Amino acid sequence: MFLHQFTRRGVAALLLVSFLSLLVMGCGRIGGMDQPANRPSALVGKYILNGQSEAASEIELFANGKFVYGMVYGGLDEGAEGTWRGNDKQVILEVDSSRPGQVALPPSGKLELQRDKDRLIMSRNDNDVVYVKAISKTEMDEMLRTVKPGKQIKVDLVGYNYTDKYIQSFNVSGYGGGHIFLSSPTSGGGGPYCCFYYIEGIGFPYEVEVKWTNNASEGPWKTAKALIPEPKIRVPKMLEVHIFQDEHVEVELTDWYSPPRVELPRKNNFER
Known part of the structure; x- marks a missing residue:
């Protein structure tokens, strides 16, 4: 991997995915702790840090x-798992400090978050850290099936291929994006292809499923989930899909092609 070439935000996201996946694998094995007395189904889901680009x-x-939690910021790599309980005003995370881990535990064995609709707010070092609930792929698929046609926003799909193999086909939640040549220092290698749809006025972030293959007729197909963050521009025209060598994926709504997030040389469209 070319970690030194990732953006700071990309490094943080990559590290977070790595140790959260380890925590999730062990989440089902937590034992010896009482079940929480109150865990409304409306609270179940994934919450993403909002408003912190670094x-x-x-x-x-x-x-x-049960819950998993992770944070990467500067020199801080922090993570935990345990049990949670909550109501319409707050969520309490009880950290299982007996679980071995590869990152530091939070400074407190109990994390208290205030609830504001679909937001959770944690106080750290006299600052409010805000988490926004992500809309799952299942929820989005159902909304797209029932929403009025005029509320669907259409954008092009643009692929960025940081792997060492030509991607013959990819799709985002079933919407085809065509092929992606190998990226270069100035080009991602793909698109634009029509079309990807999302819903006008929808909250962000929300989850999509990205699939890609080097051989569309024989496979195999690789799959990764990614979260679309809130757009930074008023009128998005494309959904960028960044596929990395380690098979993690980042997506973003933009109004024009962004520079590649990893600058990699290539001999031609098919060879590094």
Whole structure:
């Protein structure tokens, strides 16, 4: 991997995905802790740090009363798992400090977050850290099936291929994006292809499923989930899909082609 070439935000996201995946794998094995007395189904889901471009953090609350949490910021790599309980005003995360981990535990064994509709607010060092609930792919698919046609926003799909192989085909939640040549220092290698749809006025972030293959007729197809953050521009025209060598994916709504997030040389469209 070319970690030194990632943006700071990309490094944070990559590290967060790595250790959160380890925590999720072990989440089902937490034992010896009482089930939370109150865990409304409306609270279940994934919450993403909002408004911090140089940090990455997620909290995921599971229906079985367990949670995983991770944060990467500067020199801080922090993560935890345990049990949660909540109501219409707050969510309490009880950290299982007995679980071995590769990152530091939070400074407190109990994390208290205030609830504001679909937002969770944590106080850290006299600052409010705000998490926004992500809309799941399942929820978005259902909304797209029932929404009025005039409320669907159409954008082009543009692929960025940082792997070492030509991608013959990819799609985002079933919307085809065509092929993607290998990226260069100035080009992502793909698109634009019509079309991807989202809903006008929808809250962000929300989850999509990205699939890609080097051989569309024989496979195999690789799959990764990604979250579309709130657009930074007023009228998005394309959804960029950045596929990295380690098979993690980043997506973003933009109004024009962004520079590649990893600058990699190539011999031609098909060879590094």
